[in-house]
Amino acid sequence: MNLLAFAEGPALVTSLSVMIIGLAWRLVAIFRHPTQRNLSEPRSTATIAGAVRCIFTRMVPHQEFRSSTKLSSTNGYAYHVGLAVVVFGYLPHIDFLKRVVGISWPALPNVVIYLAAGLTIISLLLAIMLRLSDPVLQLLSNFDDYFSWFVTMFPVATGMVVLGAIGGHYPPNDPSAHDLAVAIHLLSVELLFLWLPFGKLAHAALVFVSRSAMGADFARKGSRI
Amino acid sequence: MNGVDSHPLDLESPRLTVKAPEVRYDKQGNNPDEERIAAAILAFAKDFGRTAAAYMESCVHCGQCAQACHYYVASKEPKYTPIWKLEPFKRAYARESGPFAFIYKAFNLKPKVTIEEFQDWQTLLYDSCSMCGRCSLICPMGIDIAALVGRARHGMFQAGLVPHELWAVAERAEREGSPLGATAKVLKERIGWLAEEHDIDIPLDKEIADVLVTLSSIEIMKYPNSIVSLAKVLNHMEASWTLRSDGYEATNFGLLSGNFQWQSDMSMRLINAAIACKAKLMVLPECGHAYGALRWEGANIYGKTLPFRVLHISELLEENIKNGRIxxxxxxxxxxxxxxxxxxxxxxxxxxxxxxxxxxxxxxxxxxxxxxxxxxxxxxxxxxxxxxxxxxxxxxxxxxxxxxxxxxxxxxxxxxxxxxxxxxxxxxxxxxxxxxxxxxxxxxxxxx
Structure with a gap:
């Protein structure tokens, strides 16, 4: 078994399994706790609506906080959107997903992908620069913050290497000539899958849990969500 | 550190509290440090519900909460970042009961929190957090940081690590019924001279009343005119109301200091007084945390739905302006x-x-x-x-x-x-x- 076959086979299955089981375990660790019965007279019983509303309202800071959070919020959006565009809009990724899960969709033009990749790289670099230079972020940061940044940036970097190797030609003239670069790229993504449930990247799932918990709680009191 | 005489009140200054202590006692009791640490963690995690567990798992260290905190904004000192105030408890949670606790423990990836760390965090959890919740409103992950600080204070109290003055007023409130010396005797005297001076009826200890009115000891000791204002408004409304000497103090230093038992005791005094006079409504005074303590936590302490409504005085005013009684x-x-x-x-x-x-x-x-x-x-x-x-x-x-x-x-x-x-x-x-x-x-x- 060559490296690409390993990356496309057992490594992919293992990393995805770890990610799914790990995330499930993380959610179990929350949901194993009982819901606490609240006997106070609610101001509103629309707690489910509050939970849903909080998921959406916290996507953008409240007006009063926008000026102080402008850079971190905008930058956060830049790499989240940039990554999503590259991961789900780039033709080779779509082809790969089609092979693995059997579904596909139209790809975005390469120029959009290149712009999104550029935006992602710049915003991820800005994110780490902020983390290293801002006194608050310096204080809060630990191994998880830096390693999570690394496993996010690494697939982007290896993806750029693949792009350089194929010279922008897809499908490449001689796919086997680029097997190593593609394998490393795939393994770098699998590293992200492996780490995701253990650190802050789990916010991909947890964000819905914590926001909805707050939304339900605050809605009951009639507090601003 | 015990006894009221050790902590004389300062009722002359613009701010009422105990006099500035010459020697601070910010560590209560004589328990060994290991027991303090264990008690802190246990009290923090006691009755840990799904919501609190979700909050503990979700921080992404974005640091935005700093921008919402008046203490950080005023000082620009990173240690006042709200989520940082929970750091030892976050670490203890991850190590002791988080989803990967077995890994953290096995490889000591999250070292045990030391008593020195808990002591260092006292100023962050008490002196520089008013639990105002502005940080909870900015958090993009939707973490109610203020609620977690409240839980952390439970831990700190059980560890015997409450700031000297806060412990002293809370202990006095538990023992005397008021943190600032507004005992039932003082209340009766005040009501006597206020009623006489202002020629107004201020009912006290009526056996039956529709409305039980409660006070803050700050009002009794510093702003007694509030009692007259209450009487003017409720008499204007022609309400059937009373103050009760067995349940008048609405401030709850049990809640603020982190002692859940004291919090319960203080809330139950009010609840029992309302039940005793068959009140249909309890009115809470112009006091912030008194509202949270009774309106949102009172029924949970009572163990069932309260047999009366609970309103803040501003809600009572609004309701009765709307219905034309005011x-x-x-x-x-x-x-x-x-x-x-x-x-x-x-x-x-x-x-x-x-x-x-x-x-x-x-x-x-x-x-x-x-x-x-x-x-x-x-x-x-x-x-x-x-x-x-x-x-x-x-x-x-x-x-x-x-x-x-x-x-x-x-x-x-x-x-x-x-x-x-x-x-x-x-x-x-x-x-x-x-x-x-x-x-x-x-x-x-x-x-x-």
């Missing part, structure tokens, strides 16, 4: 309103005082960042009782002064006596030319 003369003044955090942002009663103000017909000038987003006065959560917290609290208060000055309003009004106390102290410290008034007093003075 009629007001218009005022020809400009006015701004300081939202008490526990009533507006944390309590959900943001609109009630605004409707009352509207009924007063004033030129109402909202501050920039108002209502649910208002900046805390800096004295809530027991912070105003702690002398060593003063320098930071004054810096945070400068945000508040600027907010009010910028409105250009003639009158500044609030609905929390603890906020008023903090404003009085800030005014004296900065020689500020503004005073903070009571919304209740304003209504009472302008009844038709």
């Amino acid at each position: 009629r007001l003369n218009p005022m020809n003044k400009s006015l701004t309103f300081h939202d008490p955090c526990q009533i507006s942002r944390r309590g959900g009663a943001t609109e009630a005082p605004r409707k009352v103000i509207s009924a007063l017909g004033v030129d109402f000038r909202e501050m920039k960042d108002t209502g649910d987003f208002n900046w805390c006065c800096g004295g809530g959560g027991g912070v105003v009782t702690i002398h060593r917290a003063d320098p930071l609290r004054y810096r945070a208060f400068e945000i508040k002064m600027k907010q009010i000055d910028d409105t250009g309003a003639e009158l500044a009004v609030t609905a929390c006596s603890n906020c008023r106390l903090t404003f009085d102290d800030g005014k004296a410290h900065f020689h500020w030319d503004k005073s903070m008034h009571s919304l209740l007093d304003l209504v009472a003075d302008n009844l038709v």
Whole structure:
């Protein structure tokens, strides 16, 4: 078994399994706790609506906080959107997903992908620069913050290497000539899958849990969500 | 560290608390450090529900909460970042009961929290957090940081690590029924001379009444006119009401210090008094945390739905202005309103005082960042009782002064006596030319 076959086979299955089981375990660790019965007279019983509303309202800071959070919020959006565009809009990724899960969709033009990749790289670099230079972020940061940044940036970097190797030609003239670069790229993504449930990247799932918990709680009191 | 005589009250200064201690006792009891640590973690995690567990798992270290905290904004010291105030408890949670605790423990990836760390965090959890909840409103992950600080205080109390002054007033409240010496005897005396001086009926200990009215000891000891205002308004409404000497003190230093048992005791005094006089309604005074303690936690302490409604005084005023039982003369003044955090942002009663103000017909000038987003006065959560917290609290208060000055309003009004106390102290410290008034007093003075 060559490296690409390993990356496309057992490594992919293992990393995805770890990610799914790990995330499930993380959610179990929350949901194993009982819901606490609240006997106070609610101001509103629309707690489910509050939970849903909080998921959406916290996507953008409240007006009063926008000026102080402008850079971190905008930058956060830049790499989240940039990554999503590259991961789900780039033709080779779509082809790969089609092979693995059997579904596909139209790809975005390469120029959009290149712009999104550029935006992602710049915003991820800005994110780490902020983390290293801002006194608050310096204080809060630990191994998880830096390693999570690394496993996010690494697939982007290896993806750029693949792009350089194929010279922008897809499908490449001689796919086997680029097997190593593609394998490393795939393994770098699998590293992200492996780490995701253990650190802050789990916010991909947890964000819905914590926001909805707050939304339900605050809605009951009639507090601003 | 025990006994009331060790902690004499200072009732002469603009801010009421115990006198500045010559020697601080910020560590209570004689338990070995290991027991303190274990007790802290156990109390923090006690009755840990799904919501708290979700909050503990979700922080992404974005640091945005710093920008919402008056203590951070005033000082720019990173240690005042709200989520950092929970750091030892976050670590203990991850190590002891988080989803990967077995890994953290096996490889010691999250070292045990030491007693020195808990001690160091005392100033962060008490002196520099008023549990105002502004951080909870900015958090993009939706973590109620203020609620977690409340839990952490439970841990700190059980570890015997409460700031000297806060412990002293909480202990006095548990023992005497009031943190500031407003005992039932003092209350009776005050009501006697207030009724006589103002020629007004102030019912006390009626056996049966529709409305049980409660007070803050700050009102009894510093702003007794509030009692007269209450009487004026309730008599104007022709309400069947009473104060009760077996349940009048609505401040809850059990909650603020982190002692759940004391919190329960203090709440149950009020609940039992309301039940004893068959009250249909309990009115909470102009006090922020008193509202949260009874309105949102009272029934949970009682163990079943309360057999009466609970309203903050501003909600009572709003309700009765709306139904016509309170009629007001218009005022020809400009006015701004300081939202008490526990009533507006944390309590959900943001609109009630605004409707009352509207009924007063004033030129109402909202501050920039108002209502649910208002900046805390800096004295809530027991912070105003702690002398060593003063320098930071004054810096945070400068945000508040600027907010009010910028409105250009003639009158500044609030609905929390603890906020008023903090404003009085800030005014004296900065020689500020503004005073903070009571919304209740304003209504009472302008009844038709």
